[in-house]
Amino acid sequence: MLWTASIEGGTLSNLERRLWRNKDLIDMAIDTDGNKVLHVVVGRGNNYFVKRILSFIVDKDLPTMTNGSRGTALHIAASVGNTKAACLLIKKNRGLLEIRDTEG
Numbered sequence: 001m002l003w004t005a006s007i008e009g010g011t012l013s014n015l016e017r018r019l020w021r022n023k024d025l026i027d028m029a030i031d032t033d034g035n036k037v038l039h040v041v042v043g044r045g046n047n048y049f050v051k052r053i054l055s056f057i058v059d060k061d062l063p064t065m066t067n068g069s070r071g072t073a074l075h076i077a078a079s080v081g082n083t084k085a086a087c088l089l090i091k092k093n094r095g096l097l098e099i100r101d102t103e104g
Helices: 004-009 012-021 023-027 037-043 047-054 059-064 073-080 083-092 094-098
Strands: none
Touching (some): 012 047, 037 047, 037 073, 047 083, 059 083, 059 094, 073 094, 083 094
């Protein structure tokens, strides 16, 4: 996948460079579960990446960035206990608190 090497290798500069060239990539699924890059970095607990990726996302677009089970990055943060990412996400858009995934 396009993002996997950048995320796993920790090469933030490569990831950011790709996003600057094509901001539409931020909303592309990068795995078979439909997760976006934001879902993955939140799940891995890399909150520095989370902050940087959030800088590429318009606040109002954040709730529409869901995976295959309609889960947002906030759902991922809650499921893995990443409270720092949860705070960053809620600060960006409190509307995330109202979104239900397929499990309710």
